[in-house]
Amino acid sequence: MKAADSAKPVGIEVSLAIAEAVKLAEAEVVAAYPITPQTHIVEHLSDLVANGELNAEYVPVESEQSAMSACMGSSAAGARTFTATSSQGLIYMAEMVFIAPMMRLPIVMAVANRAISAPLNIWNDHSDVMSIRDCGWIQIFAENGQEATDMSIISFRIAEDKNVMMPVILNLDGFTLSHFIEPILFPEQDKVRQYLPPYVTDHKLDVKKPMSMGLLGGPEYFTEAKKAANDALLASKPYVTKAFDEFAKIFGRQYKLVESYRTEDAETIIVSMGSISETAMVAVDEMRAAGEKVGLVRLRLWRPFPVEELRAAIGGAKYLAVVDRHFTPGFPEGPVATEIRALMYHEENRPRISNFLLGLGGRDVPRNHFQYIVERAKEIGSTGRQGHFEMVGVNE
Amino acid sequence: MSKKINVTVEGAVKVKDIPLGFTAQPGTTKNFKTGDWRSARPVLDREKCVYCGFCYIYCPDGVYQDMGAEEKYYKADLDYCKGCGVCAQECPKKCIQMVVEEV
Numbered sequence: 123m124k125a126a127d128s129a130k131p132v133g134i135e136v137s138l139a140i141a142e143a144v145k146l147a148e149a150e151v152v153a154a155y156p157i158t159p160q161t162h163i164v165e166h167l168s169d170l171v172a173n174g175e176l177n178a179e180y181v182p183v184e185s186e187q188s189a190m191s192a193c194m195g196s197s198a199a200g201a202r203t204f205t206a207t208s209s210q211g212l213i214y215m216a217e218m219v220f221i222a223p224m225m226r227l228p229i230v231m232a233v234a235n236r237a238i239s240a241p242l243n244i245w246n247d248h249s250d251v252m253s254i255r256d257c258g259w260i261q262i263f264a265e266n267g268q269e270a271t272d273m274s275i276i277s278f279r280i281a282e283d284k285n286v287m288m289p290v291i292l293n294l295d296g297f298t299l300s301h302f303i304e305p306i307l308f309p310e311q312d313k314v315r316q317y318l319p320p321y322v323t324d325h326k327l328d329v330k331k332p333m334s335m336g337l338l339g340g341p342e343y344f345t346e347a348k349k350a351a352n353d354a355l356l357a358s359k360p361y362v363t364k365a366f367d368e369f370a371k372i373f374g375r376q377y378k379l380v381e382s383y384r385t386e387d388a389e390t391i392i393v394s395m396g397s398i399s400e401t402a403m404v405a406v407d408e409m410r411a412a413g414e415k416v417g418l419v420r421l422r423l424w425r426p427f428p429v430e431e432l433r434a435a436i437g438g439a440k441y442l443a444v445v446d447r448h449f450t451p452g453f454p455e456g457p458v459a460t461e462i463r464a465l466m467y468h469e470e471n472r473p474r475i476s477n478f479l480l481g482l483g484g485r486d487v488p489r490n491h492f493q494y495i496v497e498r499a500k501e502i503g504s505t506g507r508q509g510h511f512e513m514v515g516v517n518e
Numbered sequence: 519m520s521k522k523i524n525v526t527v528e529g530a531v532k533v534k535d536i537p538l539g540f541t542a543q544p545g546t547t548k549n550f551k552t553g554d555w556r557s558a559r560p561v562l563d564r565e566k567c568v569y570c571g572f573c574y575i576y577c578p579d580g581v582y583q584d585m586g587a588e589e590k591y592y593k594a595d596l597d598y599c600k601g602c603g604v605c606a607q608e609c610p611k612k613c614i615q616m617v618v619e620e621v
Contacts, residue, residue: 224540226538226539227539287539325539325541333542333544334542335540335541339540342527343530343540345530346530346531346532346535346536347536347540349533350536350540
């Protein structure tokens with residue numbers, strides 16, 4: 123596997139590309155348990171370690187709960203640490219996931235997004251990561267293989283920034299990203315080292331300078347500890363931007379917290395996250411060609427939520443068609459729409475917001491679905507109604 | 519108006535004083551006198567005590583102090599003793615009684 127030395131695009135499965143990027147990032151510990159559709163990421167990492175291509179400790183743990191425990195241990199010992207999981211694995215890991223950011227351990231975790239059972243389903247949606255939405259990690263959604271590869275390196279840079287010291291979840295859509303073969307440009311090792319120097323920290327367990335981690339925090343401490351961690355998460359946003367900008371300087375690929383596509387003068391804007399946005403862009407092109415004033419806004423950063431950037435991206439749009447890939451049983455809509463609606467509520471000229479549930483449990487989302495939701499957002503919005511939620515294509 | 523309502527909590531730490539990752543230096547447990555968790559305290563009958571050191575060995579909190587070869591007994595530090603009663607259970611001479619704390 124010489125992909126990592128290539129200056130030209132290499133056709134490679136995205137999961138393997140992520141593993142190669144983790145190798146380029148010179149992770150020192152990988153602790154993971156395989157689960158579809160994340161398996162190829164950690165399988166390839168275990169190959170790289172076994173073959174001596176990556177000088178890391180690979181810990182083949184017996185569960186995801188143990189995976190995150192081992193990751194916290196290695197990160198607390200000052201090692202650059204990576205793991206990956208998906209769906210049931212993430213849920214099983216959840217107990218430990220919430221602890222890592224409170225301990226300020228800069229672990230990077232790829233999540234190959236997959237539905238949560240039941241019924242048993244291995245296909246893509248966002249219900250796994252949305253179920254641990256409030257875990258306190260920095261959370262990024264990748265759109266394509268190149269981005270997932272680049273973000274695997276960038277995430278370490280963000281997490282380990284002395285001004286951040288927070289773990290990062292890199293979301294990539296299961297199968298639609300993880301199992302596709304895409305042309306990938308791999309950054310050169312020397313330049314990656316320049317971008318991402320070795321992880322050196324004082325925030326570690328050291329026999330010469332002992333400290334206790336993972337402490338009890340009674341009622342006099344708990345509120346303040348939560349505030350301190352949340353302050354740090356909110357304050358990480360400019361450093362995420364900085365990590366993106368510096369990546370662009372060295373590697374030429376510029377990422378933003380929120381991406382806008384053909385939103386100038388747009389009357390209707392689709393808001394989405396992840397790989398579905400690529401289909402949405404094609405649909406936007408088609409609708410634009412037909413004279414429709416439509417654009418796309420994509421959230422790359424989900425936590426900390428890019429409030430100002432999203433407001434600016436939405437601009438003066440009249441209608442929003444917000445896409446959710448997960449819904450909240452017992453509540454009238456999905457989490458992305460709920461948050462955007464809450465943020466826009468206090469705006470004088472807020473758009474009419476409709477919410478569409480797409481691509482649940484691997485349901486295919488063809489281009490005409492985006493044409494449909496744009497039509498519906500206009501239709502419902504022009505009546506003045508707020509709060510529309512629709513499971514698109516549900517066969518009742 | 520609402521500014522006049524005091525919602526601060528006595529003894530609460532300040533957000534800015536929370537160390538990165540909520541860590542602590544070793545030995546700081548000593549600062550927290552946990553003896554007030556106790557519902558019963560160990561009372562030693564020094565007449566029966568043979569200075570065997572079982573209480574000192576078995577105490578899960580390490581509150582027993584060796585009073586030395588002249589005094590020949592171990593003394594529980596009531597600032598930290600949580601009243602679990604392990605010492606009384608393990609004492610081979612049954613010379614430690616757990617006495618209920620009166621409020």
